[in-house]
Amino acid sequence: MKVPAVVLLILGSVHLASTDTHSLTMVATFISGETQFPEITMVLLVNDVPVEYYDSDIKKIITMAVLVNDVPVEYYDSDINKFVSRRHWRVNDSIQETDLRDYVVADIGNILQKSSHTLMKKYNHTQGVHVSQEFAACDLEDETLSRFFIMSAYDGEEKFQYDALSHIQNTLVPEFVWSKETSDIRKQIYANTYQPLSQTGSPLSDPTERPRVRVIQKTEPHSGRTQVSCVATGFYPRRVNVTLLRDDRPVPDRELTGGEVLPNGDGTYQLRRSLSVSEEELRERHRYTCTVSHLSVDNKLDVNWGKTPVRIAVLIAVLVLTALIITAVVLCRRRRHTGEEDEDWMMD
Missing domain, CATH: 2.60.40.10 (Immunoglobulins)
Structure with missing residues (x-):
């Protein structure tokens, strides 16, 4: 059975003049029903480039292979059981950062499963394949979060949105409206876990190529x-x-x-x-x-x-005229010199 397509939302424009502006996004997908795909997948992107991947079959986060000019710069080696990177897109993981990522993966997976079960029950979806997604995105400008929001969708339709900076919730499903207690808990989680992780995940030396x-x-x-x-x-x-x-x-x-x-x-x-x-x-x-x-x-x-600008056109005309005058003078001198030689020969 065909799985509904995953729709990636595109962040709005950032200030291109600043080299310290970056975007960090995560797309998580939960699939209910029998498919050949993992039940849960997550992809982390830095400046629209996938850098980390997780799925419930391997149950671990791996650094995806990234190539620059056809040269591998990042890879994962299962024999040595650690990440190896020739181009560090982030600070080397500390124990605290690893714990934060593991917690976020577990939290997002739990949210996806609960929301999926709630909506399947609401819409009486007892059969078939259904897809729940969560999309988290932030913009980091000069090491400061300028935007941070979370969106949820079910079978391609948006159901929930939360601004993690202003703590404003917008939901199209009554079952997803938070109580005050839940709202306070989520505020603490996003402030103490998601936000620090997003800031440590900013690229240190993301290379640029001039167009x-x-x-x-x-x-x-x-x-x-x-x-x-x-x-x-x-x-x-x-x-x-x-x-x-x-x-x-x-x-x-x-x-x-x-x-x-x-x-x-x-x-x-x-x-x-x-x-x-x-x-x-x-x-x-x-x-x-x-x-x-x-x-x-x-x-x-x-x-x-x-059309050529006027100043350039005038300069070109002057150069061409000068070249013509020089050519004419050289030809005249050659002809005069040749004529004198002929006259001397005749006198001899």
């Missing part, structure tokens, strides 16, 4: 129009902001196509945004600028295509 940016054009085969594309590739992490400008003004999103961040084969990412330009617009000789903001760039990257 390669260019503006390209090609003729559309069916319409005959020209497609102007802004291409950014080879960047990491995947969060990026790409804007296409026409004569220094942003092109409206409704005129652009593309915009989806796609993975490259080497662990980096790429993004393309394209604009279809008519022959009339080409004759107007607009200048198009691709502007890219990314964690690896201090300010932004600008790449131009189109």
Whole structure:
């Protein structure tokens, strides 16, 4: 039987100008019913990259294999029974941090099972496969939590949301409304366990790769129009902001196509945004600028295509004219020199 797809929610944008801003997310899934999948799975992501995985079949947390430029940088060795890392994405685990993670895994698993059983009973789901999920996410800016929330869903529909910073609960299921006693307990758990774990889980030296940016054009085969594309590739992490400008003004999103961040084969990412330009617009000789903001760039990257700025055009014209004058002078001297040699020969 097909298992309902796991939907990963995407965090909102972070401040790209800060290299000390990171996101930490965990997706946990509980499956009730007979399937070939583990009953409970959990995935931890740092800046949208999976770094740790847990499932109820192996009953342990492992560091997932991470490759940078096709080179393994993290792996787990069952013979030596410990994690080995060539690129530390977090502080080496202390006993306290290991205990915190074990507690969080047990707590989330317990919550998922209880909520799943409650909803199965509520909706009279006695047969088939049903999926309960919990999604926890936080943004860490300069070692300070700027956002931390937990969401729960059942069979793809959101049922519960909790802001762990403001302690505001929003639930669509009456059975999930907390009593005051439960609310106080959960506040303590999130403040004393989840929050410290999320802060110790921040990356220390998450590498960045600078995007390669260019503006390209090609003729559309069916319409005959020209497609102007802004291409950014080879960047990491995947969060990026790409804007296409026409004569220094942003092109409206409704005129652009593309915009989806796609993975490259080497662990980096790429993004393309394209604009279809008519022959009339080409004759107007607009200048198009691709502007890219990314964690690896201090300010932004600008790449131009189109009409040449006036100053540059004047400079080019002057250089061309100078080259022509120099060429003419050299040719005249050669001809004069050749003429003098011919005259001397005739006199001889």
